[in-house]
Amino acid sequence: MQENENYKILLVDDEPDILEFLAYNLKKEGFQVQTAQNGREALKVAQEQLPHLIVLDVMMPGMDGIETCEEIKKQPQLQDSLVAFLTARGEDYSQIAGFEAGADDYIAKPIKPKVLVSRVRALLKRFRPASEGEADGGKGLIVMGELTIDRERYVVQLRDQELNLPKKEFELLLLLASKPDKVFTRDEIYNAVWGDNIIVGDRTIDVHIRKLREKIGQDHIRTIKGVGYKFLE
Known part of the structure; x- marks a missing residue:
């Protein structure tokens, strides 16, 4: 439980009963829990508390979960x-829209307390500040023509334009670009970027690849049908 006390979680739902249920079960496990009942309140609390994990209801009045x-x-x-x-x-x-917005995972409700805690713990194992660098070791730059990936600053430079990618898009691009021309299977990508203990939708990788292509161009990432993807120099 002591380890859980290091993690801050923000719960966002417009239904007080659900917020109370989630907060009670996570606080019981030692997590620091904040709550918000709408998207605008969630933004304010998040900017003040800098939570490790934000759990967002999708269907909320005003600013819904996707917009938030x-x-x-x-x-x-x-x-x-x-x-x-x-x-x-x-x-x-709904899931595709969520992943396009930058979500890391989905939790279906209703959910049993033990399952909730298990999913939250699995998600938090993936928390790693950008300043710590990525799992392929080393910091610095990957430079390929007009594209530069800065691991320390967590940004991508395309010609004279700086792109601030969502975290998962950056991690996916960094993984592919770390070994140009290597074909990464879908399982390898899931395990490296999302973690092998996380269940995500079948379309998750496809959505992130499409978003990357929209931002860095269509020529850098090639689909290997039935296998996975590779990065072209």
């Missing part, structure tokens, strides 16, 4: 915060 996530990802001080959507909706388009 997009705003969170625009804040430099929240770049390291993980975001998980809490939703009863299972439609593919």
